Amino acid sequence: MGLLDLKYKGKLGYLLATVAYEGYRLLKYYRFSETAYLKKRFLNMQGYPLNLDHPKSLNEKLQWLKIHDRRDLYTTFADKFAVRDWVAKNIGEDVLIPLLYETTNPDDIRLENLPNEPFILKANHDSGSYLIVRDKSQIDWEKVRIDCKWWLSKNYYWIDREFQYKAIQPRIIIEKLLVTANGKIPNDYKLHCINGEVQFIYVAVDREGTNKRNIYDKQWQPFHISWANKFKDVSKLRGQEIDPPASLARMIAISEEVAKLFAYVRVDFYDVDGKLYFGEITQCHGGGFDQMRPIEWDYKFGEMLKIN
DSSP: OOGGGSOOOOHHHHHHHHHHHHHHHHHHHTTSOHHHHHHHHHHHHHSSOOOSSSOOSHHHHHHHHHHHOOOHHHHHHHOTTTHHHHHHHHTOGGGSOOEEEEESOGGGOOGGGSOSSOEEEEESSSSSOEEEESOGGGSOHHHHHHHHHHHHHOOTHHHHTOGGGTTOOOOEEEEEOOOOTTSOOOOEEEEEEETTEEEEEEEEEOTTTTOEEEEEOTTOOBOOOEEEOTTSOGGGTOOSOOOOOTTHHHHHHHHHHHGGGOSEEEEEEEEETTEEEEEEEESSGGGGOSEEESHHHHHHHHHHSOOO
16 A cells, blocks of 8 residues: 555645655656666566567557657647647537636635536646545545645656656646436547557446446457556456447547547547547557557557557
């Protein structure tokens, strides 16, 4: 159990835990050069050495792209706040989740400033820093402000050495909480594109219930691969098969338009009872450290991905 997994007991104790954890992160992530870090972590997570001179697998080529494909526009795509303007201009405002509040100051996260409806509070510059709020009166907002200060202190670049995160201005954004007619958070559809074409669709199914991960091909046929952290029990990841979302065709069309700008990219969406919403754009699924199994597919997709 990590320091931040300990049961919260007092504001001071929680703050000290976050400071101690940051010290641990400094030692773990910051002391290696970029290439040395990628090689060390890749071997640990993938089980085979990273060859940056002649990359063959998809995960190897994602590491190569981190180093050799760096464009300023990528920072805009990685920024969950800044990307909204790009989406509005190039896809359409109708797919944007309503933005209810945003700030760069954690002290602004106070009851009187927050929406009177369910929402999700999250950081714009990293992954996994979020809070789902259905009733704001039931939340300890002093603790949340401490969380937000911790979130904003991080530079996500150092975790996986993804260049596009390094220059993002951290902020807290609050969006309307999307829920389906049955009151559940919608499934999260992640469309993986290689050389401009959707190759498979990774679905996070019923995250508040069964919480499964199903993968389908472009024609919505079950695709029995996994792409997950090595510590996950992939035999338990897949759930019952689900029907394709009503907006699948538009998801694919938008993803392949976005994918013209990338060698590889993942474009995420939600479908709320037939209404399409844009989620985010990810350039490196799992940081290129998640294991693709069977491993043959790591090499098949790697051969497909063309890099210069």
